[in-house]
Amino acid sequence: MLSVLDIFRIGIGPSSSHTVGPIRIAKRFVDGLARTGVLTDVENIRVELQGSLALTGEGHATPKAVILGLMGLEPETLDPAQADTQMAQVFADKAISLCGQKNIAFDPASDIVFDYDTAPDLHPNGMKMLALDIQSSVITEQVYYSTGGGFIASREQLLTPLKDDIVPGQIKVRYPFGSAAELLELCERENKTIHEIIYANEDGFRPRAQTNDMLDKITQVMMDCIDRGLQTEGILPGGLEVKRRAPGIWQKLMATPTSNEREQLFDWLNVYAMAVNEENAAGGQVVTAPTNGAAGILPSVIRHYCLEGDKKRPQKNVKNLRKFLLTAGGIGLLYKQRASISGAEMGCQGEVGVACSMAAGGLAAVWGGTPLQVASAAEIGMEHNLGLTCDPVGGLVQIPCIERNAIGAVKAANAARLALHAADQMKVSLDQVIETMRQTGLDMSSKYKETSQGGLAVNVVEC
Numbered sequence: 001m002l003s004v005l006d007i008f009r010i011g012i013g014p015s016s017s018h019t020v021g022p023i024r025i026a027k028r029f030v031d032g033l034a035r036t037g038v039l040t041d042v043e044n045i046r047v048e049l050q051g052s053l054a055l056t057g058e059g060h061a062t063p064k065a066v067i068l069g070l071m072g073l074e075p076e077t078l079d080p081a082q083a084d085t086q087m088a089q090v091f092a093d094k095a096i097s098l099c100g101q102k103n104i105a106f107d108p109a110s111d112i113v114f115d116y117d118t119a120p121d122l123h124p125n126g127m128k129m130l131a132l133d134i135q136s137s138v139i140t141e142q143v144y145y146s147t148g149g150g151f152i153a154s155r156e157q158l159l160t161p162l163k164d165d166i167v168p169g170q171i172k173v174r175y176p177f178g179s180a181a182e183l184l185e186l187c188e189r190e191n192k193t194i195h196e197i198i199y200a201n202e203d204g205f206r207p208r209a210q211t212n213d214m215l216d217k218i219t220q221v222m223m224d225c226i227d228r229g230l231q232t233e234g235i236l237p238g239g240l241e242v243k244r245r246a247p248g249i250w251q252k253l254m255a256t257p258t259s260n261e262r263e264q265l266f267d268w269l270n271v272y273a274m275a276v277n278e279e280n281a282a283g284g285q286v287v288t289a290p291t292n293g294a295a296g297i298l299p300s301v302i303r304h305y306c307l308e309g310d311k312k313r314p315q316k317n318v319k320n321l322r323k324f325l326l327t328a329g330g331i332g333l334l335y336k337q338r339a340s341i342s343g344a345e346m347g348c349q350g351e352v353g354v355a356c357s358m359a360a361g362g363l364a365a366v367w368g369g370t371p372l373q374v375a376s377a378a379e380i381g382m383e384h385n386l387g388l389t390c391d392p393v394g395g396l397v398q399i400p401c402i403e404r405n406a407i408g409a410v411k412a413a414n415a416a417r418l419a420l421h422a423a424d425q426m427k428v429s430l431d432q433v434i435e436t437m438r439q440t441g442l443d444m445s446s447k448y449k450e451t452s453q454g455g456l457a458v459n460v461v462e463c
Ligand code: SF4
Pocket: 293, 294, 343, 347, 348, 349, 351, 352, 389, 390, 391, 392, 396, 397, 398, 400, 401, 404, 450
């Protein structure tokens, strides 16, 4: 079992697979050089971005991520405001300090290569790292993969059944489950809700108080991100000249908070989701939920339905917040373990679709749904996102991503409502829809899987 805290990672935008993952890969490579005692011999580092990392890496800020990782920074703790300055310094100096331990010449323009010709075989997001000595001979090389949601794996790890790099081999959780059916059986047998089962499992990873602290920190970062997004006006970076829209909608809503209630339900969810994804597009701090591209859906639903107080000064309802995250995280684990949360593997159904499913389940739990209703909500949240393609215009996480999160948040609330109205077992189970997503993702043309070679990416002219 993975921990739900592996699903919710604090990092920077715009992409978990193209930014957060590559930061971790670059740092892990340099840490390995230091650990094996060869760092002192290194005079140059060469990074080859393959597959989707090459095709949309520029728009997804992958070179910046590589630089930050080589410097030894970590997504969870780096300062987004300083990151651009640090990166600019490397470009200007054509030199870098590897994890603060070894200074080498490094020209990002030539030492980070967009390898459009190599199609990585084990996962669409390949990244080859080479360390060279003074004679330009290779000291060591390693291929890694950024497998979605900030998860990374070496080639060796993907060739073993133990996928990904963070599975703690020794941890035994109290209620292991490999499917939604098993999870629901556990709920029935133990007379527990889904979030209680997940809570008990998290106790195998760390003390309960620490889990609570981390869950609370995650919601705080999510809410801070919304607040920044609501206040920050301007044009998003990348050249598409996309204007931030959340502040304008927010100002209108605050000016007329009680008029036209029916439309305003959508407006609140829209504005919160867009605030997060505009921050993400600008490289701000976000939480993967389960990815950066889909980071706005859960915070939006949380903000609108799980906090108390007025919209301007919301107050925490800690119990509901933890219940939401544990339930949603448990659903996210099912997708991660049984399919994939990578847009490069599954298209956008694996990002926004999964986030919608997670949010629907979390909200159904907060609204008092039974475990079966929670699973049904998650199923509905995915069922109506099946086949959703990933075709970001200009390779940027802006169009269609920002609006898509707003739509996903509204859809999640609707899925939760539909599930709560249903008393019986739904015809389609959560396991069936996860497997359908997986098969659909495998069948989907690579044009629609984070390569910007099809869909809106080729039909919308960049100016
Ligand atoms: S289209 Fe969806 S999967 Fe693709 S980058 Fe945007 S949010 Fe991510």
